[in-house]
Amino acid sequence: MSYVVDFTTVSTAGLESSPVADALAGLRANEARYFKNKYDHVFTVVPAAEAKATVDWIHGILKEERDIVIASPPLEATEFEVAGIRMAYVFYESGLSVNVMYTLDDAGKRAVGFKLSDGMDVPEELASKFKFARQKSKLAGTIRGSYFTIKNEH
Template structure:
């Protein structure tokens, strides 16, 4: 069952098992607000069990590009296309959010972004990355990093 993410009334629905559920819900709402304001797109997520192909897609990109395997289970995922860019998001129980930005046109931007929820420890798998801090009214302090995707997916 899809979940339309409300960024006005932040809900932990679907994220309750996370030890940082409130911060992760704020992070998810922050993404929803960004896509609504920038692209007029309604951000909708699905329980992980309903979209295993999206979880495998993100896992494959991480594995193939940087030999990264995330240990934390995925709670929710989504994929959509806006203005020629395919966005795939996974939200992990640990509080980690991963997105794959993939321009469908050759030569366009392609990257993987990581965002850590406020209060979560940096995952061992991501210690090689430097994280920048950003303040959000919805999510508190978000730590983020990224890398450029070289392969074709």
């Protein structure tokens, strides 16, 4: 069942099993606000079990590009296209959010982004590979993020 993420009234719906559910809900709402303001896109998520193709696509990119396997179980996912960019997100029980920005034009930018919910430790599988920068969010507190550029076709 899909859930439209409301960024005016932040809800932990679908994220209750996370030990940082409130912060993860804020992170998810922060993403929803960004896409609404920039692209007038309504950010809608589904349980990860209903988005197997999206989760598998992201996990395949992580494995092939950087030999990364996320240890935490995925809770929710979404995939959509805006302005010629294929976007995909997975929100994990640990509080991690992974997104793929994949420009459909061959000359466009393609990257994987990682965001950590406030209060979350850097996952072991990412700690030695990435430095995380901090940013403030009214909805999510302090978000730490990092990314890498996708080199291959996916």
